[in-house]
Amino acid sequence: MKMNEGVEWALHSCVNLCWVGDTAVPAKRLAAFYELPPAYLNKQMQALVRAGILSSTSGPRGGFRLARRPERITLMDVVTAIEGPEDAFRCSSILADSPVGESGHDYAGSCFISMAMSKAEIAWRRELAATTIADLRDRVAKGFPESVEKIARELAS
Secondary structure: OOOOHHHHHHHHHHHHHHOOOOOOEOHHHHHHHHOOOHHHHHHHHHHHHHOOOEEEEOOOOOEEEEOOOHHHOEHHHHHHHHHOOOOOOOOOOHHHHOOOOOOOOOHHHOOHHHHHHHHHHHHHHHHHHOOEHHHHHHHHHHHOHHHHHHHHHHHHO
8 A cells, every 4th residue: 555645744744743732833844844846735725724734824923733732633534535435445346247256246345355354454544543743752752862852943943
């Protein structure tokens, strides 16, 4: 499975917003931090606002901030906001049109391939739902403590 690069950008942005507290950070500043296209990052940030993950403020001191505590934002929340709620694998019931198929049969519920893919999808979603932005924030702080202050300084300026 290949996710949209906006997922990575959104996850990094959410973690970085943890370091600036209640300061609103413009998409342009977040984009410059990673040398990303500002308009495209802004699109991802707006998707996070629609999902209730971020809030936005317009005006000269406007920008984005976390709308919820980082402990209440899962990776699954961010992925769903950017990618949408659809399953990664969608059974199209090609067996129905095969020489061994039965027209009108629900193959999504009985095809071994569909069931295996569904099982993997559930495991993947559970793992993403079990990890929060706060978990990532804490790992970054522990693994790269010198970066935290630099990120906060760069984004809050």
